[in-house]
Amino acid sequence: MDISKVISEMTLEEKAGLCSGADFWHTKAVERLGVSDIMVSDGPHGLRKQDQSADHLGVNESIKAVGFPAASATACSFDRELVRREGEALGGECQHEGVAVLLGPAVNIKRSPLCGRNFEYFSEDPYLAGEMATGWINGVQSRNVGTSIKHFACNNQEHRRNTSDSVVDERTLREIYLTAFETAVKESQPWTVMCSYNQLNGVQVSENRRLLTEILRDEWGFEGFVVSDWGAVRDRVKGVEAGLDLEMPSSNGVNDKAIVEAVKSGALSEEVLDQTVARILRIVEKFVENRQPDTAWDQEADHRLSAQIASESAVLLKNSGILPLKKEQKVVFLGEFADKPRFQGGGSSHINCFRTESALEAAAADSLAVTFAQGYTTQSETPDEAMIAEAVEAAKAADAAVIFAGLPDSFESEGYDRDHMRMPENQNALIAAVAAVQPNTVVVLHHGSPMEMPWADDVAAILDMYLGGQAVGRAEVDLLWGAVNPSGRLAETIPFQCEDNPSSLYYGGEGDRTEYREGIFVGYRYYDKKKAAVRYPFGYGLSYTTFEYSDLSVDQTQLEAGGELKVCVKVTNTGAVAGKEVVQLYVRNPIRGDVIRPVRELRAFDKVELAPGETKEVCFTLSNRAFSYYNAQIGDWYAPSGEYAVEIGRSSREIVLEQSVSLHNARRLPVRYDDNTLVGDLMKDEKAAQVCQPLFAQYQQSSQLSGGDSETANEAISQEMVEKMFAYMPLRQLLSFGGGAFTREMLDQMIAKLNEIAEQE
Ligand code: BGC
Numbered sequence: 143m144d145i146s147k148v149i150s151e152m153t154l155e156e157k158a159g160l161c162s163g164a165d166f167w168h169t170k171a172v173e174r175l176g177v178s179d180i181m182v183s184d185g186p187h188g189l190r191k192q193d194q195s196a197d198h199l200g201v202n203e204s205i206k207a208v209g210f211p212a213a214s215a216t217a218c219s220f221d222r223e224l225v226r227r228e229g230e231a232l233g234g235e236c237q238h239e240g241v242a243v244l245l246g247p248a249v250n251i252k253r254s255p256l257c258g259r260n261f262e263y264f265s266e267d268p269y270l271a272g273e274m275a276t277g278w279i280n281g282v283q284s285r286n287v288g289t290s291i292k293h294f295a296c297n298n299q300e301h302r303r304n305t306s307d308s309v310v311d312e313r314t315l316r317e318i319y320l321t322a323f324e325t326a327v328k329e330s331q332p333w334t335v336m337c338s339y340n341q342l343n344g345v346q347v348s349e350n351r352r353l354l355t356e357i358l359r360d361e362w363g364f365e366g367f368v369v370s371d372w373g374a375v376r377d378r379v380k381g382v383e384a385g386l387d388l389e390m391p392s393s394n395g396v397n398d399k400a401i402v403e404a405v406k407s408g409a410l411s412e413e414v415l416d417q418t419v420a421r422i423l424r425i426v427e428k429f430v431e432n433r434q435p436d437t438a439w440d441q442e443a444d445h446r447l448s449a450q451i452a453s454e455s456a457v458l459l460k461n462s463g464i465l466p467l468k469k470e471q472k473v474v475f476l477g478e479f480a481d482k483p484r485f486q487g488g489g490s491s492h493i494n495c496f497r498t499e500s501a502l503e504a505a506a507a508d509s510l511a512v513t514f515a516q517g518y519t520t521q522s523e524t525p526d527e528a529m530i531a532e533a534v535e536a537a538k539a540a541d542a543a544v545i546f547a548g549l550p551d552s553f554e555s556e557g558y559d560r561d562h563m564r565m566p567e568n569q570n571a572l573i574a575a576v577a578a579v580q581p582n583t584v585v586v587l588h589h590g591s592p593m594e595m596p597w598a599d600d601v602a603a604i605l606d607m608y609l610g611g612q613a614v615g616r617a618e619v620d621l622l623w624g625a626v627n628p629s630g631r632l633a634e635t636i637p638f639q640c641e642d643n644p645s646s647l648y649y650g651g652e653g654d655r656t657e658y659r660e661g662i663f664v665g666y667r668y669y670d671k672k673k674a675a676v677r678y679p680f681g682y683g684l685s686y687t688t689f690e691y692s693d694l695s696v697d698q699t700q701l702e703a704g705g706e707l708k709v710c711v712k713v714t715n716t717g718a719v720a721g722k723e724v725v726q727l728y729v730r731n732p733i734r735g736d737v738i739r740p741v742r743e744l745r746a747f748d749k750v751e752l753a754p755g756e757t758k759e760v761c762f763t764l765s766n767r768a769f770s771y772y773n774a775q776i777g778d779w780y781a782p783s784g785e786y787a788v789e790i791g792r793s794s795r796e797i798v799l800e801q802s803v804s805l806h807n808a809r810r811l812p813v814r815y816d817d818n819t820l821v822g823d824l825m826k827d828e829k830a831a832q833v834c835q836p837l838f839a840q841y842q843q844s845s846q847l848s849g850g851d852s853e854t855a856n857e858a859i860s861q862e863m864v865e866k867m868f869a870y871m872p873l874r875q876l877l878s879f880g881g882g883a884f885t886r887e888m889l890d891q892m893i894a895k896l897n898e899i900a901e902q903e
Contacts, residue, residue: 145423148175149416157419158401161382162389166196169388169426177423178430182290186246186262187212187486187611188493189235198372199557200492207235208444208612209486209493211452213248214590215608217264217633219455220724221749222277228451229281231444236287237437242429243288243334247275249322250298252634253664254649258300258559261487261590261609265633266665267680268318269744272325279330286432288333288425291326293371295319295353297338301559301650307341309657316772317662324362333366333425337386339374348374354385367421379404387418441496449499449613453620458628458684459604464542464582466624466686469510471541475502476517476533476576479546484588485614489556495612501546504619513540518568520550525571533572537580544622545573548588559650563640565593573597586618592636595677624686629722629749631683635666638677644668666794667740681726681793687717687754691790694799703766703781703807710761711790711799715752722751725760726791729768732784737771742789769805776811783807810903815896817889822869829899837892841876844883
């Protein structure tokens with residue numbers, strides 16, 4: 143299709159019409175010019191294709207499909223290749239069904255455990271979220287189906303999500319909330335980006351030119367179209383100007399008309415509208431011209447893939463040695479979730495699964511002698527003494543009890559937030575009662591977001607599945623009996639209680655104003671800096687084998703900013719069974735410096751499979767970004783000179799090897815001197831120090847400032863102390879404390895000279 147020709151032949155009404163949906167899930171066709179419509183569907187953990195009665199909250203039926211583990215689970219795999227395979231399978235399903243764009247991945251950062259939609263998001267860490275999103279997008283798009291990375295940006299709460307204003311400073315925005323989008327756009331060029339419902343710093347995101355054009359397109363090079371979240375449009379004309387291309391769903395003609403009128407009145411240039419139309423047409427064409435309608439959809443195969451992904455994502459949080467279970471042990475399964483697992487979240491990502499596989503079914507299929515007692519119901523939170531008594535008796539009679547617990551559907555969903563992070567009381571009571579009589583009590587968790595675990599110290603093992611998809615039961619049995627060795631690592635910190643979380647003082651905001659006052663200190667960036675105790679740290683997870691690290695090496699210990707650092711480390715499986723280890727590389731930031739920074743940040747990771755006794759070397763290349771923070775003054779990433787360390791950790795809290803690296807950055811940040819400039823700041827700059835040296839010497843003489851080495855001075859004050867105090871003196875105080883030796887002219891001349899030099903640099 144010759145897109146410019148098509149646009150030149152379109153009427154103004156046709157152009158405006160193309161900028162909004164024909165209905166809930168389709169774009170408009172322009173038949174007379176050969177422009178087809180395309181269909182989009184949710185996403186992201188399966189295909190929610192709705193043929194009839196459409197809705198954006200997962201209320202009405204969609205076609206039978208395959209439910210994959212939610213992103214909160216798959217992020218724990220730390221496995222780019224695994225999510226790429228999930229994406230490939232989903233892309234194939236879309237081709238089979240004629241769906242052009244799958245609405246995902248969702249990469250918002252988990253600011254608080256309370257966000258109702260956390261189950262759909264990857265992580266509290268932007269690097270991890272970006273890497274997982276990239277893998278998934280590359281997978282889907284390899285089948286010539288588009289994606290829609292969402293929700294751009296700062297939609298980190300469900301509470302008042304349509305109107306709330308996320309108030310975020312520039313550095314926090316760049317370092318925490320935009321990075322995952324940036325990575326995915328640069329590394330995988332999603333066909334579309336979905337703008338979020340909320341406002342950002344006072345501007346509705348669907349009208350935010352800075353976000354949708356300047357950052358997304360001009361800075362990051364995004365080539366596709368921006369689609370609104372369903373109903374996110376407020377002022378459509380402002381939206382077109384800002385770079386919002388497609389409004390979904392349709393506004394029933396109201397906004398199309400507004401666009402036509404704006405062009406006619408000259409309020410909106412037709413050229414801008416043409417660009418919008420061109421962006422939409424390019425994606426329509428991309429899908430239509432490369433359709434693969436013969437693509438088969440083997441749902442059973444995707445069910446098996448879903449089970450594999452769930453098993454590779456599960457996190458073993460605790461194991462006293464009871465796991466893996468042995469075939470000859472008498473095991474009782476307790477809890478409703480053993481029979482009817484919770485494996486997905488509510489809302490637009492809800493899949494109408496063609497089948498589900500519970501742990502009870504999977505155990506039966508494997509001919510394991512497992513008994514069952516329900517123990518609790520998800521219909522109530524009140525402990526049922528009869529159910530608990532039955533479970534306790536069954537637990538006593540068994541060699542081990544496995545309790546399937548977690549959050550019922552109503553506890554977390556798209557559309558609203560939680561107001562606490564506790565599990566239902568009947569489940570806590572069941573676990574406590576069973577653990578009191580059965581030392582081999584294992585808890586298997588189903589949930590989308592952190593929970594308090596008051597019983598964690600009393601049970602023998604904890605296996606965390608998050609929301610493991612429709613085949614979660616198969617994965618659970620494989621993990622519990624050791625057919626699969628757990629290899630997931632937490633993609634978020636599990637605090638003891640919600641109040642420990644850094645956002646807890648401000649989360650939800652006041653009315654529509656939500657200030658992100660904790661700034662960059664989100665997740666482990668906060669807990670590590672505070673040295674605060676947590677239930678389980680970011681990156682943590684156990685295995686049925688053990689791994690040892692050795693030979694950490696870097697290709698240079700004196701690094702020039704802008705250069706690359708190559709890091710290698712060896713990892714050995716020192717146990718008796720095969721397993722996978724997630725090698726995590728953190729960069730520890732300089733302890734002292736002018737910038738407040740987290741203690742350490744995840745900058746690279748890899749997952750390796752090792753047979754017993756096997757050693758592999760894992761190498762990473764760190765770019766300048768790995769040492770940088772976002773400097774809002776220069777509007778760029780900046781790596782300050784200083785002593786950094788490359789750390790290899792089993793989690794953010796257990797660093798096993800480290801190597802220091804000294805970084806030198808010749809690029810100076812712009813400075814402007816005035817009479818409030820501190821002496822100490824001047825002395826950091828060699829050239830400035832030279833200019834001031836004579837004046838400072840004169841000052842020290844005339845003010846008779848000296849330490850304990852002088853006869854008249856106070857013995858307790860050393861020269862070093864005097865210098866430290868002098869460093870905090872602003873230049874203007876030369877006039878006050880210089881014993882009359884200085885004039886305003888002398889000061890002004892010196893400042894002028896300093897600024898002259900600073901400008902030359
Ligand atoms: C959600 C999106 C979803 C859209 C369409 C919205 O409510 O926020 O994630 O893709 O509906 O269902």
